[in-house]
Amino acid sequence: MMLAAFRSLFFACLALFALGVPSVPAVHPDEVLDDPALEARARALSAELRCLVCQNQSIDDSDAPLAKDLRVLVRERLEAGDSDDEIIAFVVSRYGEFVLLKPRFTPQTWVLWLAAPLLLILAICGILYGYVRRATASTAPEALTESEKAHLTRLLEEDAAKDGDKP
Amino acid sequence: MIAETGHYALILALGVAIVQMVLPIIGTRFNDPRLAAVSVPAAQLQFILIGIAFAALTVAYVTSDFSVLNVWQNSHSAKPMIYKISGVWGNHEGSMVLWVLILALFGAAVATFGSNLPRRLRANVLAVQGSIAVAFLLFIVMTSNPFLRVDPAPFDGNGLNPVLQDPALAIHPPFLYVGYVGFSMAFSFAVAALIDGRIDAAWARWVRPWTLAAWMFLTLGIALGSWWAYYELGWGGFWFWDPVENASFMPWLAGTALLHSALVMEKRDALKVWTILLAIITFSLSLMGAFLVRSGVLTSVHAFAVDPARGVFILGIMAVFIGGSFALFAWRAPLLSQGGLFAPISREGALVFNNLLLTVSCAAVFVGTLYPLALEAVTGEKISVGAPFFNLTFVPLVIPLLLAVPFGPLLAWKRGDLLAVAQRLTVAAVVSLFAIIVALAMYQSGPWLAPLGIGLGFWLIVGAATEIATRSKLFQASWQESWRRMQNLPRASYGTALAHAGVGVMVLGLVATTAWRSERIEALAPGGTVDIAGYTLTFKGVKEGQGPNYKELVGVFDVTRGGQPVTTLIPSKRSYAVENSATTEAGIYNAWGGDLYVVLGDPLKDGAHTVRVYFNPLVRLIWLGPLLMFIGGGVSLTDRRLRVGAPKRAKQKSEPVMAPGK
Numbered sequence: 001m002m003l004a005a006f007r008s009l010f011f012a013c014l015a016l017f018a019l020g021v022p023s024v025p026a027v028h029p030d031e032v033l034d035d036p037a038l039e040a041r042a043r044a045l046s047a048e049l050r051c052l053v054c055q056n057q058s059i060d061d062s063d064a065p066l067a068k069d070l071r072v073l074v075r076e077r078l079e080a081g082d083s084d085d086e087i088i089a090f091v092v093s094r095y096g097e098f099v100l101l102k103p104r105f106t107p108q109t110w111v112l113w114l115a116a117p118l119l120l121i122l123a124i125c126g127i128l129y130g131y132v133r134r135a136t137a138s139t140a141p142e143a144l145t146e147s148e149k150a151h152l153t154r155l156l157e158e159d160a161a162k163d164g165d166k167p
Numbered sequence: 168m169i170a171e172t173g174h175y176a177l178i179l180a181l182g183v184a185i186v187q188m189v190l191p192i193i194g195t196r197f198n199d200p201r202l203a204a205v206s207v208p209a210a211q212l213q214f215i216l217i218g219i220a221f222a223a224l225t226v227a228y229v230t231s232d233f234s235v236l237n238v239w240q241n242s243h244s245a246k247p248m249i250y251k252i253s254g255v256w257g258n259h260e261g262s263m264v265l266w267v268l269i270l271a272l273f274g275a276a277v278a279t280f281g282s283n284l285p286r287r288l289r290a291n292v293l294a295v296q297g298s299i300a301v302a303f304l305l306f307i308v309m310t311s312n313p314f315l316r317v318d319p320a321p322f323d324g325n326g327l328n329p330v331l332q333d334p335a336l337a338i339h340p341p342f343l344y345v346g347y348v349g350f351s352m353a354f355s356f357a358v359a360a361l362i363d364g365r366i367d368a369a370w371a372r373w374v375r376p377w378t379l380a381a382w383m384f385l386t387l388g389i390a391l392g393s394w395w396a397y398y399e400l401g402w403g404g405f406w407f408w409d410p411v412e413n414a415s416f417m418p419w420l421a422g423t424a425l426l427h428s429a430l431v432m433e434k435r436d437a438l439k440v441w442t443i444l445l446a447i448i449t450f451s452l453s454l455m456g457a458f459l460v461r462s463g464v465l466t467s468v469h470a471f472a473v474d475p476a477r478g479v480f481i482l483g484i485m486a487v488f489i490g491g492s493f494a495l496f497a498w499r500a501p502l503l504s505q506g507g508l509f510a511p512i513s514r515e516g517a518l519v520f521n522n523l524l525l526t527v528s529c530a531a532v533f534v535g536t537l538y539p540l541a542l543e544a545v546t547g548e549k550i551s552v553g554a555p556f557f558n559l560t561f562v563p564l565v566i567p568l569l570l571a572v573p574f575g576p577l578l579a580w581k582r583g584d585l586l587a588v589a590q591r592l593t594v595a596a597v598v599s600l601f602a603i604i605v606a607l608a609m610y611q612s613g614p615w616l617a618p619l620g621i622g623l624g625f626w627l628i629v630g631a632a633t634e635i636a637t638r639s640k641l642f643q644a645s646w647q648e649s650w651r652r653m654q655n656l657p658r659a660s661y662g663t664a665l666a667h668a669g670v671g672v673m674v675l676g677l678v679a680t681t682a683w684r685s686e687r688i689e690a691l692a693p694g695g696t697v698d699i700a701g702y703t704l705t706f707k708g709v710k711e712g713q714g715p716n717y718k719e720l721v722g723v724f725d726v727t728r729g730g731q732p733v734t735t736l737i738p739s740k741r742s743y744a745v746e747n748s749a750t751t752e753a754g755i756y757n758a759w760g761g762d763l764y765v766v767l768g769d770p771l772k773d774g775a776h777t778v779r780v781y782f783n784p785l786v787r788l789i790w791l792g793p794l795l796m797f798i799g800g801g802v803s804l805t806d807r808r809l810r811v812g813a814p815k816r817a818k819q820k821s822e823p824v825m826a827p828g829k
Contacts, residue, residue: 056409058553061402089302101553108548112538116531116560123523134508157284 005016031071044072051100058101060120171237173223174314177264180216180271181304183209187274187297191290195363203286206293213300214268214275221255221268223261224313228255234320237261237313243326243745245716253337254327259461259477260313262340266457267303269341273377274300278353284373291359292352299351301486310477324746329717335395342388343415347453349381350422354450357443360491361499371442376804378429378446382422383800384716389415390793401751403684403764403781405789408557412538413455420529421449424522431518435580437509440500441522447496452529453488457483464540480828510582517575517583524568531560569623569674569770572667573630576660577637591637595629613682620678627671631664664801666796673792679761679785686782688768692775700782702763704736708774709767717741719752722767722776726756738767762786 036069046060051067052054058065059074070091091099103109144152187209194202226238230252233239240260242251250257256265273295281289285548307313330336355376362368392412397405406412425445431438462478509515534775535552543549573595577588599622606618636642638660639652687697707723721739725732736754743749756763761784768777 048553048555050553052616056407056551056553061404063402096549098549102555102559103550103552108542108546109538109550109680112504112534112552112556113560115534115538116527116564119530120523120527120564123527129522131511157336 031068031075033075033079038075041084042071042075042078045078045084046100048088049074049091050099052095052099069081168233169223169226170314170316173220173227176216176219176223177304177314178308180213180220180267181301182305183216184297184828188301189214190440190780191294191297191463192362195287195290195294200286203290205670206290206297209297210271210274210278210293211298214271217264217268217271220314221264223251223307224264225255228252229233231324232320233322233324234316234318235313236317238317239317239321241322241325243324243716245745246327247332247715248816249337249791250327250332250796253331257327257331258341258343260311262344263303263307263311263461264313265299265341266344266348267307269344270296270300270303270351271503273349273352275712281373283729286557288356288359288370288373291362292355295355295362296351299355300487303824306477306480306484310480323745326716326743329741329746329748330399331741332398333395334718335391336399339388339391339395342384342391344388346381346383346385346388346422347415347418347456349377349384349712350418350425350446350450350453352377352381353425353446354488354492357446358495360443360503361495364499364502366439366443366503368433368436374446375429375433378422378426379800379804382419382426383683383797383804385415385419386793386806387420387797389419390797394790397786398755399750401753401766402761402779403783403786405680405786408535410536410760411460415461416534417529417532418449418452418456420532421552422524424525424529425449427518427521427525431515431815435509435515437515438519438522439503443500443503444496445522445526447489447492448544451485452533454481454485454488457481459536468496470636482499486579503782506725509580512578512585513583514575514578514580517578519569521568521575522566527563528564528568531564532557535560566623569627569670573625573633576634576663576667581727592630592633593672595626595633598629599626600624601625609681617678617682624671624675624678624697627674628668631668631671634766635660655759658806659803662799662801665799665802667799669792669799671792671795672788672795672816676788676790676792677786680783680789681770683784684781687778687780689778689780690771690775692773692780695775697778697780699763699780700761700784701728702733704763704765706776706778709776712739714741716745717743720767722754722765722778724754724765726763729755733783736763736765738765740767757787760784 033042043060047058049059049070051057051059051062051064051070053064053066054062057067059070074087074091077090082090088100097103103112105113180358188205190209191203194200194205226236227230227238228242231238231242231247231251233242234521237258238254241261242254246254252263254261256262267509274293274393277284277296278293281292284292356370356377360370365718385494388414393405393414396407397403425442428438428442428445432442458478458481459524462481535556539550539552574585574588575591577591578585583589603618603622606621610617635656635820638656638728639649641649643649644652687699689695689697691697691706693706695706697704697706703726705725705727706728708727709720709722712719712721719739719741721737724738726734726736735755738754739752741750741752751766754765754767761782764781764783766779766781768779770776
């Protein structure tokens, strides 16, 4: 399930650490940049840009003509010497926030980005609170009442009897 | 006539479901056992009637009866038989009939095999189950009737989307639905317990097999879908964080958490309230999945507004069941007593950790899936939330969970000894360290995280084996003693080990494929070659072919390795005249080391073609892992303790086992 995860981690790592970039050609033979470092950055950027006419595909994965245009555009900007942020800003100015598969951290997306971490913290606090409260209250587990015990015995006997009936 | 029979049976089933919903509740409320007992034949009859309706629809598809609107829209006389049958659930209306059929199947199973359930509980469970059936049957009859006729009957049908004409996708929906709908059992048990205001460890014992069965099928269903995407969509992707995928993944995450919390409840009588809540959440997420996929809201919030009848209806169903059950929970849950104290470091503690991370990661997927819809509905602004978002939010939550998995089964209940468990896991740690070093040595190029991921995979696999080894005192006692102990271990232990190892196997596949996948995309003329991962592919040219309902252009590639012929791959592009669309069939050669994956691209000048060749190392493990989880679940289900209808571990345990050689 974490494919996409590792996949983009992979590309992110390529970009960040430039650890011996493997010679992966671009999506089309004619698009590939000669400089492998630039090409790696192009692919990392492509993985974060949405193909606007597809269902939830990045331009790196998509075969659509529009995706190709965007890939070429990203590479042109790279060759012109733009930084990654400048290219993202450029693409967003042209196509809007919708083009970003990883939304930016803005007031509009605060909830989106912070929901899971906050929930984690809240849940941990809740578990700790519950534990401390129960530990201090030191309640012993309630024993079964007499009627419950009788019921249980009856049930078990019924079951045992039924089990015995079966061939 | 056959279609009318099905239609009639469907409406009758609705009537029976209403009886099943109302009478048993009155019966348990006013202590009338005869009214409560109505639930049993009602559930059985409901299943038979929906079965008749489903059979009628299937007959209409098999005989290509195009006077039935649904068949005309989704089938064609030239389609192979298997896709005529799978066409029954390859569309909205038919898939809803399959949904209620499975729902009724589960209800009938409880009615028929649940004779060891307390009468009140069974009546209440079946009544809740009946109410779900009422909602969905009403939905079908009022907005999605598959039995409508067209007059005059058209000469031939419109066909089924060719992408869906595929063996894996033919069985994918039934598996998925057994999973989704199976969680309705846990839901019905939870609501029944809330209605009665009491719950005990025995309750968990009844709920667990149903949840486990549902979870197994959902696991396999999701894996089948992912496998299909891998070989059918043409570039070897297998998970896209698409909202439709997330819709099935969220119930899976919550269901996995439920499986584990029910364990604590059964063994230690703790986490009752939480387990009930989780059962409600899991089924609510299943309902939400149905809403997301069926309402059209995913393509656009506006598509929902264009044809709102279905969407609003499902939204209504969701509101009633989710809102109702949460209200009931808020009202009745305080009545349920808390039991079983435990120290933070204990099996229970580990399972709480599991539940914490699984539910929060589920919430991360939930927010990522729904936030864009909510934002667009409120502000009209469109944003995308794709894979990079989920990498940053979901993955960091799952990695600590996976690291902790081997500890869980080794910790003792109530109060565990972390240090002792860590010592037992030394072997697993050494093996995974070794794996990391080997991976580093093999792939100097590649992300630094990937070897750690390989280590994680081995940690999970060896860690799972450690549990069996520890419990059978392997290498500590004599071989005979260990063998005897292994035979006496409960099946559930083997099931757990298999499933946990399956997670490790899947992690290996995910890491290897995503990190070390190689690709070549080239323009090849006939006679041209591509080298990849030690293989050499020679493009021999293209030829035309004819299938039962499509024409295809087939590329022929000879594959050699070190000069030795390996295989011939024939990727193709199929065009379906009836549906006026095309599919790409990849040519895949599968070896243990990984898949060679060839896709024939667009034609260029002079008989050349764009050709994409991928090598996906260990990719099969991604689906082998879930298969192991499925098998592990199955093994666990055969455990006497869980077997449906097996009341108690009877004499077996008390009988002394003959030690060999004495």
